[in-house]
Amino acid sequence: MRQSVTLIASLVEPPSAEGAELAALAGRATALEVRADRVGDLDPDWLRDRFAGPLVYTLRSRAEGGEFGGSRERRHRRMLEVAARYDRVDLEGDRDLVPELLAAIPPERRILSWHGPAADLAGLRSRLRHLVATPAALYKLVPRAVHSGEELVPLALLAELGRRDVAAFAAGPVGAWTRLIAPRLGAPVVFAAAGGEPAAPGQLSLARLARDYGLPELGEARALFGVVGSPALPSLSPRLHNAAYRALGVPAIYVPFEVPSFADFWLEVVESALPANLGLPLGGLSVTTPHKDVAFAVAGATSPLAQRLQTVNTLTRRAGVWEGESTDAEGVVEALRARAVEPKGRRAAVVGCGGAGRAAALGLALAGAEVAVVNRGAERGLAAARALGLPFVALADLDVSRFDLFVHATPLGRAVADELPLPVARLPEGSAVVDLVYGEAPTRLVAEAARRGLAAVDGREVLLCQARPQFRAMTGQELPVEVGRVALGLAGEGA
Numbered sequence: 001m002r003q004s005v006t007l008i009a010s011l012v013e014p015p016s017a018e019g020a021e022l023a024a025l026a027g028r029a030t031a032l033e034v035r036a037d038r039v040g041d042l043d044p045d046w047l048r049d050r051f052a053g054p055l056v057y058t059l060r061s062r063a064e065g066g067e068f069g070g071s072r073e074r075r076h077r078r079m080l081e082v083a084a085r086y087d088r089v090d091l092e093g094d095r096d097l098v099p100e101l102l103a104a105i106p107p108e109r110r111i112l113s114w115h116g117p118a119a120d121l122a123g124l125r126s127r128l129r130h131l132v133a134t135p136a137a138l139y140k141l142v143p144r145a146v147h148s149g150e151e152l153v154p155l156a157l158l159a160e161l162g163r164r165d166v167a168a169f170a171a172g173p174v175g176a177w178t179r180l181i182a183p184r185l186g187a188p189v190v191f192a193a194a195g196g197e198p199a200a201p202g203q204l205s206l207a208r209l210a211r212d213y214g215l216p217e218l219g220e221a222r223a224l225f226g227v228v229g230s231p232a233l234p235s236l237s238p239r240l241h242n243a244a245y246r247a248l249g250v251p252a253i254y255v256p257f258e259v260p261s262f263a264d265f266w267l268e269v270v271e272s273a274l275p276a277n278l279g280l281p282l283g284g285l286s287v288t289t290p291h292k293d294v295a296f297a298v299a300g301a302t303s304p305l306a307q308r309l310q311t312v313n314t315l316t317r318r319a320g321v322w323e324g325e326s327t328d329a330e331g332v333v334e335a336l337r338a339r340a341v342e343p344k345g346r347r348a349a350v351v352g353c354g355g356a357g358r359a360a361a362l363g364l365a366l367a368g369a370e371v372a373v374v375n376r377g378a379e380r381g382l383a384a385a386r387a388l389g390l391p392f393v394a395l396a397d398l399d400v401s402r403f404d405l406f407v408h409a410t411p412l413g414r415a416v417a418d419e420l421p422l423p424v425a426r427l428p429e430g431s432a433v434v435d436l437v438y439g440e441a442p443t444r445l446v447a448e449a450a451r452r453g454l455a456a457v458d459g460r461e462v463l464l465c466q467a468r469p470q471f472r473a474m475t476g477q478e479l480p481v482e483v484g485r486v487a488l489g490l491a492g493e494g495a
Contacts, residue, residue, distance in 0.1 A: 003218040005183035006030045008056060008191050009206050010199035012038040019050040025194060026052065028206055030216075031088070033058055033191065035199055037068035041078065044085040054087035056111065064092055064115035065144075065171065065200060080104055088138075093131045107135035115142045115171065115200075118150040124157050128166065138189065141168040142200075145175035148259060149268025154178060158185035159278055167191075173233055176202035177226065177255035180213055184221060184253075185278065202233075202258075212239040213253070214246055223252040224280040225474055228265065228295070229288035232256040234414075236438065236460065236488055237286050240467055243487035244479045252475070253280070262291040266298050270322075284474035285315040286467075289411065292326075292355030299324030309362060310387070311355035313466070316473045325473065328356045329363025331466025332407060332434055335457050338465065341432045344368030347402060351375070351395065351421060352409030353384035356436050360407045362388050369405060374398055376410075404431045413437040413445055424448040435459050440489065460488040 009029035015022055025032065033056040034042055044055055059078060060066020068075060072095060079096070083089055083104045090111045091097060097112075112131045119127065124141060131139045145151035151170035155178055158168050167187040169178040179202070183190055192206040193199060209215040227237040233256050241254035259265040269275075275282045287295040292311040296302060299312055302324040306312045312324035336343055348369040350361040357373070365371045365388070373388065375381025376395045385392035400406070400423060412421040414437055422433065422445060433449040438459025442450070449456035464484045471479035485491050 004216040005187070005218055006189045007206060007209065007216050008033050008189050009194035010035055010058075010191050010203065011194045012197050012199045013195055014039050015042070015050075019046070021195065022047065022050040025206070028210065029053065029192070029194070031056055031189075032194070033090075033199070034086075035060060035066070036078070036082075037061075037066040038199070041082060044082070056088040056090065057082050057086040058090040060090075060115070061092060061095065063094070064113075076101055090140075091136075093127070093134075097134050102134070108137050110134075110136035111138045111140060112136040113140040113142070115144070117144055118146065118170075119143045119153060121153055121156055124153055124168070128157070128161075137165065139166045141166070142171050143175075145170035145172050145178075147268075148174060148261065148265040149272070151175035151178050152269065152272060152274050155181055155185060155278060156274060158182060158187060162186060164188050170202070172201045173231070173258035174202070174260070176204065176233060177257055179204065180253065180255050181224075181278070181280065183215075183218055184280075190215065204233075213242055219246060219253070220251040221253040221280060223283045224255070224275055225252055225282075225284045225286075226255040226257045227286040227288060228257045228259050228262065228291055230259055230290060232258045232288065234439075235288065236440075236463060237288075237467065240464065240479075240484050240487050241471065243483055244471060245475075247480050247483045248475075248477055250475050250477065252283070257285070259291065262294040262298075283317050284470075286470055287313050287315060289354065289356070296324055298322065305329065305362075308388075309355070309358050311358060313355065313359070314470045314473060323473075325469070326355075326359050327466040327469045328359030329366070330469060331462045331464075332360040332436075333363045333367045334465040334468075335461040336405075336432060336434065336455075338461065339432070339455055339457055341405075341455050341457075343405065346370070346405040346432070348372070348405040348407065349374050349393070349398060349400070349403040350407040350409060351398075352436075353381050354409060357407070357409030358384055358388060360409055360434070360436070361390055364405070364407070365390060372403070400426050401428055404428055405434075406431060407434045407436065408445060409436045411437065413443045414439070416444075418444075420445060420448070424452060424454075427452070427454060429453075431455070433457065434462065436462055438463060458490070460490055464488060464490070 008031045010033045012035045031054040036059045062069045154168035169182045296312045300321040314325045346369045348371045351374045353375045373385040432455035434457040435445045446456045
């Protein structure tokens with residue numbers, strides 16, 4: 001039996017005069033939450049002319065992460081003025097459960113909520129007992145997770161409740177992944193950003209929930225995988241892996257783990273029994289910046305390539321042992337070959353000596369390229385070059401005329417205002433450029449290199465190539481390449 005969840009779009013930006021963006025929500029969101037603390041008190045009749053679903057009124061207080069800072073009297077007056085005109089009204093359990101409001105808003109139209117600091121399971125149970133003492137259609141508990149492990153508490157609460165009228169998840173980037181797991185544990189709704197601006201840290205957009213995770217449909221999931229990074233939320237890996245799961249019928253879900261400290265994440269989440277107890281044992285992790293070196297240290301077994309690099313981007317659990325591998329090298333080499341660029345005989349400059357840069361440099365060297373490690377910081381760059389047995393060139397001394405293959409492996413290029421990491425105008429004719437940074441569209445480096453007629457490899461192409469052995473290791477199946485290209489927006493581009 002197919003299951004689905006109700007999606008509630010949170011409106012935190014004033015709508016346009018025409019409200020076309022609200023009409024565009026039709027068929028995507030079941031209900032619309034008006035965050036009146038952010039957009040003011042909008043006319044419900046005007047909203048209903050543009051959005052046919054139920055309307056939810058929320059006046060989130062500053063005490064609970066919102067922007068309403070007025071008096072309690074003013075707060076309750078605003079809520080009473082709109083109470084009869086909205087289908088649901090969010091009442092904060094710590095300040096709104098007063099006779100006047102409860103008389104005006106019947107139980108079937110109430111959402112009782114609490115947003116606050118991280119809490120242990122006993123504390124969250126106590127919060128819920130306080131809320132359920134007042135009848136309501138939905139109870140919402142959202143503790144804020146700052147450190148890894150804190151986000152597990154609301155999931156544990158949902159698992160023990162077995163109720164369909166409680167939504168519990170963790171706020172903040174660390175807790176973003178719990179928003180995706182909560183509906184599988186009984187939470188009846190998921191709140192999503194109506195547009196690009198989230199209503200709270202860690203909230204994903206409505207478009208992304210559909211594109212990356214298939215919501216509102218809840219596919220079968222008996223295993224949990226994810227990408228570990230800081231940041232992890234911008235990663236396209238969930239979109240890629242989940243699209244392949246759906247295409248192949250793999251019963252799994254792949255989520256973004258935003259991890260400030262890999263050591264804390266390993267102890268509090270990976271080594272926790274909770275994911276398995278929830279029916280979602282953690283089976284594999286993609287590891288990205290800045291955790292690849294630490295991931296190598298915690299792996300119970302590593303490949304010869306990973307040992308040489310002292311870094312991994314893949315951790316797979318087999319018979320209770322976490323095995324580490326680096327597929328970054330394969331990703332760069334195969335992405336070049338897919339563009340008919342053979343590394344053998346090329347003179348390659350790899351700019352950046354983090355885990356991905358070291359892997360790219362070694363992979364190209366093993367493929368027959370003449371490789372130099374290039375880095376802004378000489379001490380770190382020299383250490384990486386020596387460990388790989390390759391020459392080092394300081395970025396300030398880089399003579400691009402000596403090379404015909406360039407790999408960019410620094411964080412530059414994620415932001416629109418970032419400077420170009422390579423002087424594209426001075427690169428030799430016939431050069432190839434690989435940018436390991438990626439976004440929804442080609443980076444400025446890739447776009448300008450392509451404009452010059454150079455072979456320009458988008459980071460999404462590298463992601464797809466390095467994800468294929470990851471996917472094989474995690475699922476035992478081959479990632480469908482065309483499915484991956486469509487998911488990453490590469491259909492019709494390149495090879």
